[in-house]
Amino acid sequence: MVATRRSLIRTALAAPLAVPGLAAAQGTWPDRPLRLVVPFPPGGASDLLGRLMAEQLTTRLGQPVVVENRGGAGGKVAAEYVAKQPGDGYTLMLGTQPTQIFNKYLYANPGYDPDRDFTPLTTVAAVAYVLVVTPRLPVRDVNELIAYARANPGKINYGSSGTGGGMHLATHLFAERAGGDMVHVPYRGAAPAVTALVQGEVQLMVDLVPNSLALVRDGQLRALAVGLPEPTPLLPGVPTFRSFGITDFDVPSWFIMVAAGKIPAPIADRLREACVASVNDPAFAARLEAVSARPMPISGPELGSFLADQSTRWEQIIRSANVHLD
Missing domain, CATH: 3.40.190.150 (Bordetella uptake gene, domain 1)
Known part of the structure; x- marks a missing residue:
């Protein structure tokens, strides 16, 4: 029997509507x-x-x-x-x-x-972030670094993976807390920034632990503090920022x-x-x-x-x- 226009309309109205998310609710997503x-x-x-x-x-x-x-x-x-x-x-x-x-x-x-x-x-x-310095910098802990920065305004350069990135902003935050006048030197990525730190082109950086871990263990970089509530076994002997009175650096x-x-x-x-x-x-x-x-x-x-x-x-x-x- 040939369907009439009226019967087609009734069939269409009786069919279920395609509701977003219905397929997922029926268990067919993802297909x-x-x-x-x-x-x-x-x-x-x-x-x-x-x-x-x-x-x-x-x-x-x-x-x-x-x-x-x-x-x-x-x-x-x-x-x-x-x-x-x-x-x-x-x-x-x-x-x-x-x-x-x-x-x-x-x-x-x-x-x-x-x-x-x-x-x-x-x-x-x-x-986690870690504060690392070149061993050429004559400081052994965060307090010594802060004192050195305040005594040598504008003479400490810090590197980062690029302007506006996490490393830049985290190091800026530390510089603010330290009260020292430090100069930002951006690089095109974390790898060249870390290389520059090892070579002494810049003196410090707040870096991600994975980027610097091997270099700290090899003695090519010195870790001064880690941005965690408690010390990490990955960096034995490295204190937290909190232990130096910097209580808002768990970033x-x-x-x-x-x-x-x-x-x-x-x-x-x-x-x-x-x-x-x-x-x-x-x-x-x-x-x-x-x-x-x-x-x-x-x-x-x-x-x-x-x-x-x-x-x-x-x-x-x-x-x-x-x-x-x-």
Whole structure:
């Protein structure tokens, strides 16, 4: 029997509507591979963390999670790209402090809004900072360094991986607390900055532990303090900033899983559950030790509070450093 126009309309009206997130609620999401964008080139700590998370999520979601490296502009290139992707849960990003916090204060127009364009899932890991100096500098601890800096204003240069990055802002924060007039010398990445410190081109740096650990152990750099509540066995004998009366310097570099767009609640819940389970996996924690990192699982309402606190704190530091990028 040939269907009439009226019967076709009745059939269409009776069919279920395509409601965003319905497929996820029915258990059919994901039905194809996912992408995990890492905002730095292959080979670094961010890349390793991204690949560890991709392995975990592939197992937990039942679909391949493919890592896609998009480096450039301290993560800005990747963040702008991810912000333009559909909010369907298939595009994820390993966010960093620059992508989620710094860039919105460093740039007049960063090209994306981290609060509007992403769905935060959970923090993943934290990597501690350590204050390192060239052994040529005649100081043995933080108190001696502060005294030397105050007695020699403008004569201490500190290096960083680039203007507006975590190393720059963390060292600026220390310089403020020390009360010394120090000169910032930016480099194109952490590796050349550390090399410059070893060679004595600059005298100090607040660096990520993985970047300097081997050089400290070899005696090519001297570690004076670590930015953790308690000393770390990775750097035996190195005290905390707190032990020198600098009580607000527990400022680790952290990483966070976000999804492109404001994704439907059922998909967000499934992704969040998989991400949190991954971060809490003992095998994941053991592999983080390879980059001197530690698991940092913060999700739900606590994650919103954490990001708000971080935003307030780093905005103050960036304003104090008077850093603006084009």
